[in-house]
Structures are given as structure tokens and as C-alpha cells.
Amino acid sequence: MSKKFLSGNEAFAEGIRLARPEVISAYPITPQTIVVERLSEMVEDGSLTAEYVHVESEHSALSCAIGASAAGARAFTATSSQGLLYMAECLYYAAGGRFPIVMMNADRSTALPWNIYGDQRDSLSQLDSGWIQAYAENAQEALDLALMSYKIAENKAVSTPYMANLDGFILTHTYETVDIPEREQADRFLPPYETDNRIDFDNPKNMAFSAGPDTNYIFKFKEHQGVLAARQVIRDTEKEFAEIFGRKYSGLIDTYLTDDADYILVTLGSIAGLCRETADKLRENGVKAGVVRIRYMRPFPNEEIAEALKNARAYGVLEKDISFGNEGAVFTNVNSALKKAGINISGYNFIGGLGGRNISAGDIQDIFSGLINGTDSVNFIGIGGVNNG
Amino acid sequence: MANKVADSISREEFFYGHKACAGCGGSLAVRAALKVLGKNAVSVLPAGCMSAVGFNFPQLCFSNNSIISTFAGTASMLTGVEAGLRAKGYKDFTAVGFAGDGGTADIGIQALSGAIDRNDNIIYICYDNEAYMNTGIQKSGLTPFGAKTTTTPAGQNIHGNIRPKKNMFEIAAAHDIPYAATASVGYLPDFIEKVRKASQIQGTKYIHVIAPCPTGWGIPVDETINIAKEVVDSGLWYLAEYENGQFTLNHKPKSFTSVEDYLKKQGRFKHLTDEDIKIITDSRDKKWDHIEKNFIYR
Numbered sequence: 001m002s003k004k005f006l007s008g009n010e011a012f013a014e015g016i017r018l019a020r021p022e023v024i025s026a027y028p029i030t031p032q033t034i035v036v037e038r039l040s041e042m043v044e045d046g047s048l049t050a051e052y053v054h055v056e057s058e059h060s061a062l063s064c065a066i067g068a069s070a071a072g073a074r075a076f077t078a079t080s081s082q083g084l085l086y087m088a089e090c091l092y093y094a095a096g097g098r099f100p101i102v103m104m105n106a107d108r109s110t111a112l113p114w115n116i117y118g119d120q121r122d123s124l125s126q127l128d129s130g131w132i133q134a135y136a137e138n139a140q141e142a143l144d145l146a147l148m149s150y151k152i153a154e155n156k157a158v159s160t161p162y163m164a165n166l167d168g169f170i171l172t173h174t175y176e177t178v179d180i181p182e183r184e185q186a187d188r189f190l191p192p193y194e195t196d197n198r199i200d201f202d203n204p205k206n207m208a209f210s211a212g213p214d215t216n217y218i219f220k221f222k223e224h225q226g227v228l229a230a231r232q233v234i235r236d237t238e239k240e241f242a243e244i245f246g247r248k249y250s251g252l253i254d255t256y257l258t259d260d261a262d263y264i265l266v267t268l269g270s271i272a273g274l275c276r277e278t279a280d281k282l283r284e285n286g287v288k289a290g291v292v293r294i295r296y297m298r299p300f301p302n303e304e305i306a307e308a309l310k311n312a313r314a315y316g317v318l319e320k321d322i323s324f325g326n327e328g329a330v331f332t333n334v335n336s337a338l339k340k341a342g343i344n345i346s347g348y349n350f351i352g353g354l355g356g357r358n359i360s361a362g363d364i365q366d367i368f369s370g371l372i373n374g375t376d377s378v379n380f381i382g383i384g385g386v387n388n389g
Numbered sequence: 390m391a392n393k394v395a396d397s398i399s400r401e402e403f404f405y406g407h408k409a410c411a412g413c414g415g416s417l418a419v420r421a422a423l424k425v426l427g428k429n430a431v432s433v434l435p436a437g438c439m440s441a442v443g444f445n446f447p448q449l450c451f452s453n454n455s456i457i458s459t460f461a462g463t464a465s466m467l468t469g470v471e472a473g474l475r476a477k478g479y480k481d482f483t484a485v486g487f488a489g490d491g492g493t494a495d496i497g498i499q500a501l502s503g504a505i506d507r508n509d510n511i512i513y514i515c516y517d518n519e520a521y522m523n524t525g526i527q528k529s530g531l532t533p534f535g536a537k538t539t540t541t542p543a544g545q546n547i548h549g550n551i552r553p554k555k556n557m558f559e560i561a562a563a564h565d566i567p568y569a570a571t572a573s574v575g576y577l578p579d580f581i582e583k584v585r586k587a588s589q590i591q592g593t594k595y596i597h598v599i600a601p602c603p604t605g606w607g608i609p610v611d612e613t614i615n616i617a618k619e620v621v622d623s624g625l626w627y628l629a630e631y632e633n634g635q636f637t638l639n640h641k642p643k644s645f646t647s648v649e650d651y652l653k654k655q656g657r658f659k660h661l662t663d664e665d666i667k668i669i670t671d672s673r674d675k676k677w678d679h680i681e682k683n684f685i686y687r
Contacts (some may be wrong), residue, residue: 075473
């Protein structure tokens with residue numbers, strides 16, 4: 001294992017190199033571009049053998065990846081923001097066709113107003129597209145997700161595309177020291193892609209067909225089961241990953257000091273570190289604070305969140321997203337998890353970081369104050385509570 | 390000639406048991422092309438008539454590997470299929486797309502342009518029935534001037550479609566594509582030979598085949614071939630190729646048959662006035678001036 005000083009984008013590209021994709025379809029968009037630039041260099045210098053396709057749009061990027069996956073090849077693409085929305089049709093297509101493509105999304109705000117900075121409104125708008133959705137916190141996790149992603153997505157019980165999300169700029173462009181696994185280790189961890197869901201010249205197939213009202217729901221149920229199956233496959237894959245690479249991950253969520261916490265902040269992505277630091281400071285002052293970082297939005301960690309929050313007095317959900325006219329999508333999902341588990345505690349939503357706006361330690365302290373003293377149901381950081389009635 | 394060509398293609402059926410309308414020109418083009426390309430053809434078809442009639446689980450009508458693409462994604466999925474199969478070590482296959490006029494000239498033109506730009510090793514066949522037939526005969530970028538569709542009604546004020554067809558053949562050629570051709574199912578041996586020629590050329594190939602739709606054109610179901618001949622004989626369509634930077638005309642009618650006869654046989658043109666017909670005839674003559682100047686004939 002070697003160490004390198006890499007940005008989140010570069011770390012992810014290193015992970016993809018180790019995963020040996022056979023077809024890469026690339027279209028640039030800020031802040032994703034460095035991923036496709038590095039991959040093109042790896043193909044040029046021969047450290048990665050892949051068909052590198054310069055597509056003319058994000059729609060074609062994913063359409064090409066679907067074609068490659070239908071040919072039985074391991075396919076990769078990357079996008080962000082407007083690009084993710086432009087290819088949205090293909091997201092549902094890839095998932096419905098059960099093509100285990102991996103895509104990196106650099107989480108970025110969506111126009112209008114135009115903004116290139118990070119928030120999570122792009123990927124969270126696609127929760128229903130049928131993809132597994134992971135959210136990395138740091139560059140090391142980004143690399144490790146890249147390597148684990150194919151193993152999870154290609155598992156026969158799962159056979160579902162996988163979107164790895166990195167906070168735009170805050171994670172994609174921030175440099176950290178990253179452990180790079182050895183090629184031999186990576187090959188031992190991730191075998192070549194084998195599937196029956198592919199073009200076969202001995203037994204020709206008609207793929208990506210229509211299914212009417214009499215059968216359509218069966219395909220959709222199976223698609224649902226595929227994403228649900230990822231719950232166990234993610235755990236198994238992380239166990240195997242730890243055995244080979246020595247780094248442990250905690251499944252669909254990551255908990256910090258939640259066991260005895262009275263006030264728990266649930267969040268996702270790169271802001272989690274500052275949340276944990278704030279929790280530490282609050283504990284120095286006698287406030288039992290804890291943090292849950294959601295690692296996977298799909299499959300959603302219903303049981304894990306209920307387990308982590310069940311003894312808390314109040315919880316907050318901090319997210320870089322708003323479903324206009326309601327609340328943040330993560331808050332909705334967390335509330336549903338608690339309702340299904342019969343847990344009835346006060347919960348508050350905090351919308352922050354939109355368009356890349358900084359979320360400060362003071363903001364997070366204020367959020368915890370809101371949990372302790374009560375606040376509005378939905379709060380825009382820097383503006384205040386908004387009536388959700 | 391015709392028999393020799395017929396003998397040269399497979400007796401096997403690759404597109405069989407589908408539920409296309411009687412007299413469908415598009416299904417004939419797909420059927421003939423696959424008989425040339427054989428069992429190692431991998432077909433990509435976007436949402437449209439051919440996928441609607443052939444891909445209804447569990448009634449799946451292609452006996453070669455085939456896949457539906459997104460409407461805009463015929464060419465980009467072809468790219469992926471071709472790259473993927475090559476990455477898996479396959480050599481003996483043909484990635485072929487069959488897209489309609491709307492799927493090609495409107496929603497799919499960006500992806501097609503990208504594929505030609507990359508010179509991906511694919512054959513793209515546009516079966517042109519001159520409107521969005523699958524959704525019920527709406528105007529596309531390849532609907533001819535004057536045609537009545539369900540979105541270009543023929544009334545007192547506007548006589549159907551007010552714009553001419555996009556010139557997809559020359560748009561493809563403008564990319565300096567290795568091979569582009571026009572064809573008509575009325576001249577099937579010519580189409581078959583062009584598909585065969587395309588299959589032997591490396592890089593991107595584009596074939597634009599006129600494929601009448603009796604339902605949308607308002608003709609009897611047994612008139613498909615005749616009308617597809619007549620569109621060529623009247624000079625409103627032409628059989629040509631583009632290769633090595635050169636346009637070639639393959640078929641030169643000694644004299645054109647009547648434009649008015651061609652138009653008046655079809656329900657979609659019944660409303661046209663003498664003035665409309667003159668516009669169409671003048672436009673044909675202008676086109677042929679261009680052909681005479683820029684195409685070689687052999």
C-alpha cells in the first residue's frame with residue numbers, strides 16, 4: 001500500500017483504475033472534470049486498459065454506459081448537477097435494465113440561479129431512480145467506495161447501478177493523504193464482471209423490452225428487491241474489504257457517540273466531521289450530543305437510524321437540500337424510519353450549504369441549541385424557520 | 390439482378406412475429422437489413438414503431454441480439470454496445486441501429502452527430518416514414534412540405550406542414566463520414582447492397598431509407614412498394630452515396646414521373662393546391678440542379 005496526496009476526485013479516479021472498468025464514457029462538468037481527466041491519463045499511460053469514449057453529452061454518457069454494460073463490460077461514467085439532470089432518463093433506464101454501472105456524482109447545486117458549488121439537491125432529486133446512492137465523507141472513503149461499488153452493484157442479488165456522491169469542491173477538490181491499495185489486493189477483492197444479463201451470440205437476447213400492465217409490476221418489485229438486497233451485500237463487502245485492506249466501514253450509517261446521546265444530528269457527506277467536532281465540544285459542557293452520518297441514502301437505513309435515535313430526546317437533520325413546498329428529502333426519509341419503528345421524539349430539519357454556502361461550527365452549535373430548546377420544524381440556516389404547515 | 394440479390398441474403402428470419410401494421414415499410418427495411426447482416430448483428434432500436442411492435446415481453450421478435458435504447462440514445466447506445474463487445478474481445482459482430490425519422494433527425498441527432506464525430510464502428514439506419522407514426526402521425530423534422538399530420542392539420546389557413554425535410558444524408562456527409570447512403574424500400578436490391586457495403590466499411594455508416602407508412606400516408610396497404618418506387622421516380626427522393634468525400638448518384642430517372650400523381654395518391658397530400666404542388670415541383674428541380682452539379686453519376 002502506498003500513500004499519495006490526492007483530491008477527492010483524484011482518489012476516486014485511483015479507485016476506479018483499480019476496479020478495471022472496460023468502458024468509460026466521459027463528458028466534462030465542473031466539479032467532476034478531474035475524474036475524467038485523470039482516467040484519460042491512466043488510459044494514455046497504459047495503467048488502465050479501457051475503451052475511453054468522448055461522448056457529446058451526459059445523456060449519451062449514460063446511454064453509452066448502458067450499451068457497454070449490456071455487452072457484458074464493466075462501465076463507468078461521472079457527472080454532476082445539470083449533467084445528472086440531463087441524463088435523468090437514463091438513470092431510470094439503467095436501473096430498470098439492472099445494469100450495474102458505477103457513476104461518480106460531484107454533488108453540486110442545480111440552476112436557477114446558476115451555481116457551480118456543492119449542495120446535494122442534484123443527487124437527492126434522483127432518490128427514486130433505482131440507483132444505490134452512497135455519500136462519501138473524505139477522499140479515502142471516496143477511493144474505497146469506488147473499489148467497493150462494483151462489487152456491490154455487480155452482486156447477482158443486487159444487479160443495480162451505483163452512484164457514489166462526493167460533495168462538490170469541499171470533497172472533490174480538497175487534498176488529503178490517501179492510502180492507495182496494491183493492484184494485487186484490488187484484483188483479489190474485485191473479480192471480473194460476470195453476468196447473464198448481456199448480449200450472448202450463442203443464445204441471443206432481446207433486452208430492455210416493454211412490459212405491459214400484466215407483468216410490469218413484477219419487474220418493478222424485483223428491482224426493489226435488488227436495491228434492498230444491497231443492504232446485506234454492502235455489509236459483506238465491507239467485511240471482506242476490511243480483511244484485505246485493513247480499513248473498516250460501518251454499513252449504511254456511521255454513528256458517533258449516539259449510544260447515550262440526548263441530542264443527535266443526522267447528516268451526510270463531508271459536513272459530518274464538523275458535526276462530530278461540535279458534538280465533542282458540547283460534551284465538554286455536559287451536553288450529551290451525538291452524530292449519525294448517513295452513508296447510503298438507497299437502500300435507506302431505516303432500522304439503523306431508528307436504532308441510533310431511539311433513546312434520544314430530540315434529533316435534527318442537516319442537509320444541503322430542500323424539496324420545495326415541503327422539507328429536505330433526508331428529513332422526510334428519517335421521519336419515516338422513526339414512524340415505522342414507533343419512535344416519537346422531536347425532530348427538526350436544517351437546510352444549509354445551498355449553492356456552496358459555508359456551514360460554520362457556530363451554525364452547528366446553533367442547530368444543537370435548537371434541538372435542546374426546540375425550534376421550527378424546518379429551518380433555513382442563516383434565514384430562520386419556515387412555516388411548514 | 391433482383392433474384393441475384395435475393396439469393397445473396399439469408400433465408401433466416403431475424404425479425405419475425407411482430408405486430409407492425411400491414412404494409413409497414415419500416416419493418417421491411419429492418420427485416421431486409423438483418424438478412425444481410427446475419428445472426429451476429431446486434432440491433433439497437435429506440436422507442437418508436439419497431440420497438441413498439443417487436444419488444445413486448447414476453448413476445449420478443451428479434452432472433453438476433455437486440456436492445457431498445459432511449460429515444461434520443463440510438464447512436465450513443467450503439468457506441469456503448471460496440472465498445473463493450475470489443476472490450477470483451479468480440480470481433481465478428483455488427484452493431485446496427487434502426488431509428489425512425491423523429492428518432493434520427495429530431496431527438497437523436499445530437500447522439501448521431503457524436504457517434505459520427507468519433508467515427509464509431511456502427512451502422513445507423515434511419516427508416517424514414519416522414520412523421521412520428523408510433524404516437525399517431527405527428528410532424529417530425531423529416532415530414533415533407535405540405536403533408537397533413539395530426540399536428541400539421543390541413544385547413545383553410547395552413548395547408549399542412551410548412552417546412553421541407555431536413556437533409557439528413559448531407560448532414561451526415563458533412564461530418565465526412567466514411568459512408569452515407571440514401572435508399573428506398575421501393576428499390577430493395579439497392580438498399581440491400583448498401584447495407585452489405587456498409588457492413589464491410591470501418592467506421593460510422595449512415596443509411597437513410599424511405600419506408601412508407603400506409604397508416605400515416607393514407608395509402609392502401611399493398612401500395613407500399615409502389616409508392617416507395619414512385620417517390621424516387623418522380624425525383625422527390627433519390628438514391629445516392631457519399632464515400633471518400635464524393636457524392637454519387639446511383640439511379641437517374643430518364644424523365645420524372647408526375648409529382649402530382651405521387652402526391653394525390655396519398656391521403657396526407659389530398660388537400661394540396663396547384664400552387665402547393667408547384668412549390669414542391671420547384672423544390673425538386675432545385676434539388677436536382679444541386680445533384681447535377683455536386684454528384685457524380687455511375
